[in-house]
Amino acid sequence: xxRLIVEYAGRRTEMLLNGRLSIGRTRGCGVVIDHPTxxxxxxxxxxxxxxxxIADTGSRNGTIIGDEPITDRRPLREGEVIRIGPAKxxxxxxxxxxxxxxxxxxxxxxxxxxxxFPCTCGARLWVPASVAGRKVRCRTCNAVVTSxxxxxxxxxxxxxxxxxxxxxxxxxxxxxxxCGLNFHAECWNxxxxxxxxxxxxxxxxxxxxxxxxxxxxxxxxxxxxxxxSAKRRGVPVGYLLLGLGTFSALVCTALWVWLSA
Numbered sequence: 001x002x003r004l005i006v007e008y009a010g011r012r013t014e015m016l017l018n019g020r021l022s023i024g025r026t027r028g029c030g031v032v033i034d035h036p037t038x039x040x041x042x043x044x045x046x047x048x049x050x051x052x053x054i055a056d057t058g059s060r061n062g063t064i065i066g067d068e069p070i071t072d073r074r075p076l077r078e079g080e081v082i083r084i085g086p087a088k089x090x091x092x093x094x095x096x097x098x099x100x101x102x103x104x105x106x107x108x109x110x111x112x113x114x115x116x117f118p119c120t121c122g123a124r125l126w127v128p129a130s131v132a133g134r135k136v137r138c139r140t141c142n143a144v145v146t147s148x149x150x151x152x153x154x155x156x157x158x159x160x161x162x163x164x165x166x167x168x169x170x171x172x173x174x175x176x177x178x179c180g181l182n183f184h185a186e187c188w189n190x191x192x193x194x195x196x197x198x199x200x201x202x203x204x205x206x207x208x209x210x211x212x213x214x215x216x217x218x219x220x221x222x223x224x225x226x227x228x229s230a231k232r233r234g235v236p237v238g239y240l241l242l243g244l245g246t247f248s249a250l251v252c253t254a255l256w257v258w259l260s261a
Contacts, residue, residue: 008087020046038085162187
């Protein structure tokens with residue numbers, strides 16, 4: 001079964017050709033190119049005998065193959081590039097031999113999921129990850145080679161919720177039985193339990209506080225009531241002030257008489 005590789009808006013997708021395929025701007029088309037330079041139904045690809053043909057369906061800006069617009073039904077040949085508006089569509093006739101591009105795609109963001117590998121002729125080939133491990137036809141030497149399988153991705157390690165370091169396979173782990181957070185067993189013990197706010201396992205390893213002993217009751221002061229007569233006896237202050245005033249008056253009177261004589 002033939003394939004069609006569509007490159008548009010920074011993305012590269014691959015489609016199987018199984019019957020008639022319409023290309024245009026409306027959502028009802030098999031290949032949707034949402035761009036103002038593309039007509040609602042721009043072109044179509046359909047089987048013809050043992051191959052496929054493409055026809056422009058009266059579009060305003062035309063369908064380009066190579067450098068020339070097509071004017072009638074035209075057979076598609078292997079590796080031909082169809083340009084419709086800003087999109088590029090590559091025709092691959094064989095299902096078991098996916099087209100392998102030989103251009104340099106290291107800096108192309110739309111090929112982040114592609115698999116790059118060298119051909120026997122030295123050309124750099126690439127295929128989408130969806131067809132990894134299948135046969136690929138080199139555009140440079142036309143040889144058919146098998147693409148390598150997709151690289152295996154390393155599983156991410158769990159991260160300790162206390163120290164924020166990865167929990168390696170040789171590190172004793174600890175999972176909170178209530179909230180499910182992951183910890184190093186050592187961090188769990190040092191933290192006295194979970195670190196999540198509101199979790200019931202916070203301070204789960206904290207020792208229970210011992211009940212404080214009540215102090216013994218104070219001894220009652222049992223004895224006789226105080227004796228008022230035992231108070232310290234002395235001269236009242238008022239009497240002292242009265243005597244001092246009388247003495248001062250006598251002295252003043254004596255001085256006045258002496259001065260008047």
